Amino acid sequence: MERESMEFDVVIVGAGPAGLSTAIRLMQQAKAASQELMVCVVEKGSEVGAHILSGAVFETKALQELFPDWQTMGAPVTTPVTHDDIYLFKSDANxxxxxxFAVPKTMHNSGNYIVSMGNICRWLAEQAEQLGVEIFPGFAASEVIIEDDVVKGILIGDMGLDKQGQPKASFEPGMELRAKYTVFAEGCRGHLGKQLIQHFSLDKDRSPQHYALGFKEIWDVSADKHHPGLVVHSAGWPLNKDTSGGGYLYHAENQQIVVGLIIDLNYSNPNINLFEEFQRYKQHPVIKQYLSGGKRISYGARAIAKGGLNSLPKMTFNGGMLVGCDAGTLNFAKIKGNHTAMKSGMLAAETLFAQLxxxxxxxxxxxxQFADAIKDSWLYDELYSSRNFGPAMHKFGTFWGGAFNTIEQNWFGGKLPFTLKDNSLDHAQMKPCSESADITYPKPDNVISFDRLSSVYLSNTNHEEVQPCHLKLKDSSIPISVNLPLYNEPAQRYCPAGVYEVITDENDQPQFQINAQNCIHCKTCDIKDxxxxxxxxxxxxxxxxxxxNM
Structure with missing residues (x-):
């Protein structure tokens, strides 16, 4: 098939904080040098910010470097953290x-802001376009163009295919976007980033990447329940000793509260329903006191890359780079990855501009030389000092792992003379149902807790119904022949959007059904199956x- 082709100096995949920071820093340097540079950003969401989901308590260090006058420029960063409350939930009521002093200092948020990263990305996109960056939302980078083992750009996915992949009347072939260099900033478990890591063996001699699934809801609450700038974090219930993670609740602007639960994807019990764990979490009195009488207005979920420095792949290859969460630059000791993603993009831009x-x-x-730039920056210092955080939690559990991390961070500044490693694979930790406890979840009360389908409705998720399924099974028989008898097909319970179901046909035989229309692009299935x-x-x-505004 003949395709149209466009040429750029740099193509960037993904209009998140890493990709937009890359584009902005490139154009800032070009403007300072009075040079022309052709830079484009492609974004699969319908608009910039449509697929952005983050907690988010935001550290402004990278933003300050990118735009020293960000406050007078109108950046949507206006709600400073006023107070931290950190709890250990011992049960559903205690x-x-x-x-x-008993909390790692990395969890303290003085000087940070409660923000919507979706709105920050929209603002960053405006700044990028003013500098001359071309941004193409609604276009998905579907393939990497690799010629003679060199990345030459990306292919935009075809539009207007039927379920069998055949052209419909509305068919439009995707374009080739070719570049001297291509930067991949797709976020956690990027579709193309994953392929590039495998193709170029970028994770050789690294610990496997580790992941969590983060839930988030936004609630409108009454003025008496709202305390702008209050940050609440918790560990413990509803998660048990075999399931690590933690919860959060942030008092944002406009009488809104952000509430969520992060669950590590190395859990072992296939009967755990991640969505239901989040619904239980909101019923704890510490959380419920703020939500009671309020109205839930938004819901979403997204995987988080939390392996840190030990799992960071080689971030360069012939013709391109990985930045941000596509590589895994999140600092899990802080539960923050936006400032580190931005910094990785800025360093990539400086490396690229010098080369160009x-x-x-x-x-x-x-x-x-990008690796040297990272190692000489505060980004590396942060990731190095937090390198033991995740492995300690996995090896020692929430309580003792938390105690270790408090001692390491508060007494030794993250510089103990040894490095803990976790070389296990998250998906391989799952045990058969025969070795696992059953779990019964309460029905939703439709006041604080809800069902999955009404939640997905609040995410405004939509896909063109007549198109090839984007959730590919390597072997269509495995869900019923392997996963169902061993694990009661856990995709039914780890997916936060109800995409996967086991139904029975007219002969009362189980069938695996994929409701791809519901998919909120969290990537959990790609990770945890x-x-x-x-x-x-x-x-x-x-x-x-x-x-x-997630």
Whole structure:
């Protein structure tokens, strides 16, 4: 098939904080040097910010470097953290508030802001366009163009295919976007980033990446329940000793509260329903006191790459780079990855611009100097000092792992003379149902807790119904022949959107059903399936959630 092609100096995949920071820093340097640079950003969401979901307590360090006058420029960063409350939930009714000295200092948020990262990305996109960056929302990068083992750009996915992949009357072939260098900033478990890591063996001699699933809801609450700037974090219930993670509740602007639960994806019991754990969490008195009488207005979920420095792959290859959560730059000791993603993008831009100044530069090189730039920056210092945080929690559990991390961070500044490693695979930790406890969840009360389908409705998720399924099974028989008898097909319970179901046909035989229309692009299935049988690929551009201010 003949395709139209466009040429750029740099193509960036993903209009999140990492991708937009890359684009902005490139154009800032070009403007300062009075040079022309052709940079484009492609974004699979229907608009910039549509697929952005983050907690988010935001550290402004990278933003300050990118735009020193961000406050006078009108950045949507206006609600400073006023107070931290940190709890250990002992049961569904009991909790202990921890004194600050008993908490790792990385969890303290003085000087940070409660924000919507979706709105920050929309603002960053405006700044990028003013600098001359071309941004194409609603276009999904479906394939990497690799020629002679060099990345030459990306292919935009075809539009207007039927379920069998055949052209409909509305068919439009995707374009080739070619570049001297391509930067991949797709976020956690990026579809193309995953392929590049495998193709170029970028994770050789690294610990496997580790993941969590983060839930988030936004609630409108009454003025008497709202305390702008209050940050609440918790560990413990409803998660048990075999299931690590933690909860959060932030008092944002406009009488809104952000509430969520993060569950590590190395859990072992296949009967755990991640969505239901989040619904239980909201019923704890510490959380419920703020939500009672309020109205839930938004829901979403997204996987989080939390392996840190030990799992960070080589971030360069011939013709391109990985930045942000596509590589895994999140600092899990802080539960923050936006400032580190932005910094990785800025360092990538500085590396790229210096390379593009070389006369006769044709692109396609492996810019290994990017690794040196990272190692000389505060980004590396942060990731190094938090390198033991995740492995300690996995090895020692929430209580003792938390105690270890408090001692390491508060007494030794993250510089103990050894490095803990967790070389296990998250999906391989799942045990058969025969070895696992059953779990009974309460029915939703439709006041504080809700069902999955009404929740997905609040994510504004939509896909073109007549298109190839973007959730690919390597072997269509495995869900029923392997996963069902061993694990009661856990996709029914780890998916936060009700995409996967086991139904019975007219002969009373079980069948695996994929409701791809519900998919909120969290990537959990690609990560947690115990048979590693599900591959998430990009649907038509513009599909998925449409988060207004997550």
């Amino acid at each position: 909790a202990t508030k921890l004194p600050h 100044q070389i006369e006769g530069e044709l692109g396609g090189k492996d810019l290994t 115990p048979s590693q049988n599900i591959t998430w690929v990009t649907p038509e551009g513009g599909g998925g959630p449409n988060y207004p």
